[in-house]
Amino acid sequence: MITFEIGAEAGAQLERARELGRRYLRPLGIEADRKREPVPPEHPFFLLAWQQGIGQPIGVEEPRAAGGPRTAARRGVLLAEEMSYWDRGMSVALPGLGLGGPPLLSMGTPEQKERFLAPFRDTTRPHWAAFGMTEPGAGSDVAGIQTSAVRDGDAWILNGAKTFISNSMRAEWIVVWATIDKSLGRAGHRAFIVERGTPGLEDLRYEHKMGLIAYESSSFTLRDCRVPALHLLGGEAHYAGRAGFKGAMKSFNATRPAIAVMAIGIARAAYDAARDFARQHYRLDRPIPRYQRYREKLARMARKIEVGRLLCWRAAWLADAEQPNEVEASMAKAFCPQIAQEATSLAVEILGDAGVASEHYVEKLYRDVKAMDIVEGTGQIQRIVMARRLVGLPH
Numbered sequence: 205m206i207t208f209e210i211g212a213e214a215g216a217q218l219e220r221a222r223e224l225g226r227r228y229l230r231p232l233g234i235e236a237d238r239k240r241e242p243v244p245p246e247h248p249f250f251l252l253a254w255q256q257g258i259g260q261p262i263g264v265e266e267p268r269a270a271g272g273p274r275t276a277a278r279r280g281v282l283l284a285e286e287m288s289y290w291d292r293g294m295s296v297a298l299p300g301l302g303l304g305g306p307p308l309l310s311m312g313t314p315e316q317k318e319r320f321l322a323p324f325r326d327t328t329r330p331h332w333a334a335f336g337m338t339e340p341g342a343g344s345d346v347a348g349i350q351t352s353a354v355r356d357g358d359a360w361i362l363n364g365a366k367t368f369i370s371n372s373m374r375a376e377w378i379v380v381w382a383t384i385d386k387s388l389g390r391a392g393h394r395a396f397i398v399e400r401g402t403p404g405l406e407d408l409r410y411e412h413k414m415g416l417i418a419y420e421s422s423s424f425t426l427r428d429c430r431v432p433a434l435h436l437l438g439g440e441a442h443y444a445g446r447a448g449f450k451g452a453m454k455s456f457n458a459t460r461p462a463i464a465v466m467a468i469g470i471a472r473a474a475y476d477a478a479r480d481f482a483r484q485h486y487r488l489d490r491p492i493p494r495y496q497r498y499r500e501k502l503a504r505m506a507r508k509i510e511v512g513r514l515l516c517w518r519a520a521w522l523a524d525a526e527q528p529n530e531v532e533a534s535m536a537k538a539f540c541p542q543i544a545q546e547a548t549s550l551a552v553e554i555l556g557d558a559g560v561a562s563e564h565y566v567e568k569l570y571r572d573v574k575a576m577d578i579v580e581g582t583g584q585i586q587r588i589v590m591a592r593r594l595v596g597l598p599h
C-alpha cells in the first residue's frame with residue numbers, strides 16, 4: 205500500500221520552502237534570467253539559506269530515528285516540486301551536496317564520508333558539491349566515458365574533460381567518473397573525489413543555456429590531475445564485479461523521482477499563471493467558445509500534472525521502501541518533462557501574444573522546461589530502460 209503520510213515535520217519543511225520560494229527563489233530566478241548570468245556564490249541569499257538549513261532538495265542525508273520508516277525519497281520529491289514551482293534554476297543553485305551527495309553517501313567509506321561531509325557542517329559560509337559524469341563525447345552513453353584514471357604510487361592520475369556539470373565552478377569537491385580501462389566498459393568505471401584547487405583541474409568555464417540560468421552549468425579539463433588514492437570513492441574493494449557502474453546507476457535511481465517531479469513544479473507554475481490570466485481576462489461580453497478552449501486546456505494541464513506527480517510519488521515510495529524502482533523512476537522521468545513541455549506550451553497559447561512577451565513568466569518557463577527532458581537521462585533513454593525491463597528488449 206502506498207502512503208503519502210510522511211509526518212508533520214515534512215509539512216513544516218514544505219511551508220518553509222514555500223515562504224523561501226515566494227520571497228527569494230522566484231525573484232532571484234527572474235533577475236538571473238534577465239541578466240543572463242547565474243546567481244554568484246557570494247550572493248547573501250545563499251548564506252541566509254545555508255544558515256537556515258535550507259539546501260538543494262536532493263542528496264540529503266536521512267535524519268531517521270532508529271527503526272523509524274524511511275521517508276527521504278518522498279520528502280525529497282515533495283520539496284523538489286515546491287522549490288521548482290518557485291524557480292527550478294534557483295532550487296539547483298542552492299548550496300548543498302546536490303547530485304554529489306548520493307554517490308558519497310551510498311558508496312563512500314566511513315572515513316571518506318567524515319572528511320568530505322565536514323565542510324558541509326560549517327555554517328559560516330555556504331558549500332556546494334557536484335557530480336561529473338558527462339563528457340563532450342559521452343552523455344547518454346555513460347559506458348563510453350573516456351576520462352582515464354591511471355594508478356601512480358599512492359595516487360591516481362586523471363586525464364579527460366567533463367561538460368555541463370552543475371555547480372562545478374563553486375563546488376568544494378566533484379565526484380568525477382573515469383575509466384581504468386576502456387576495453388572493460390562499465391566494469392572499468394571508477395569514481396574519484398576531486399577537491400577544488402587540485403592541480404590539473406583546469407579550464408573551468410560556464411556554458412550559456414537557453415533557460416535555468418540561475419544555476420551554473422560548467423565544463424572543465426583534467427590534465428594530469430593527481431588525486432590521492434584515498435579519494436577513490438568506496439576504496440578498491442567496492443569495484444569488484446560491476447559495482448562501480450552500478451554505484452552510479454543506483455545513485456541515479458535514488459534521485460530520478462526528485463528530478464522528474466521538478467518538471468511537475470514547472471508545469472504547476474505554468475498552470476497557475478495561465479489560470480490567473482484566464483480569470484483576469486474572463487469577460488461575459490466575449491464569445492463563449494474562447495472560454496471553452498481555455499477551460500479544456502487548463503483541465504488537460506491539471507489532469508496530466510496530477511498523473512505525473514503520482515508517478516513520482518510511487519517511484520519515491522518504492523525507494524523509501526528499499527524496493528527496486530528502476531522502471532517506475534524511468535516512467536516518471538520519461539513522462540513528467542513531456543507533460544511539463546506541453547503545459548508550458550499550452551500556457552503560452554492561453555496568453556496569446558502576451559505569452560511570448562518577456563514580462564510574462566510563462567515565457568521563461570517555456571525556456572526553462574526543455575532541459576528537464578535532457579538532464580539525468582533523456583526521455584529516449586528512459587524509454588529504452590523501460591523497454592528493456594518490461595519486455596526484455598536488449599539495451
Ligand SMILES: Cc1cc2nc3c(=O)[nH]c(=O)nc-3n(C[C@H](O)[C@H](O)[C@H](O)COP(=O)(O)OP(=O)(O)OC[C@H]3O[C@@H](n4cnc5c(N)ncnc54)[C@H](O)[C@@H]3O)c2cc1C
Pocket residue numbers: 303335336337338340341342343344345367368369370416421575578579580581582583584585588
Ligand atoms: C542543464 C543541464 C544540467 C546538467 N547537469 C549535469 C551534471 O550535473 N552532471 C553530469 O554529469 N551531467 C550533467 N548534464 C548532462 C546530461 O546528463 C546530458 O546532457 C545527458 O545525459 C544527455 O547527453 P548528451 O547531451 O551528450 O546527449 P546525447 O547522449 O549525445 O544524445 C543526443 C540525443 O540523442 C538521443 N539518444 C542518445 N542515445 C540514444 C539511443 N540509444 N536511442 C535513442 N536516442 C538516443 C538522446 O535522447 C538525445 O535526444 C546536464 C545537462 C544539462 C542540459
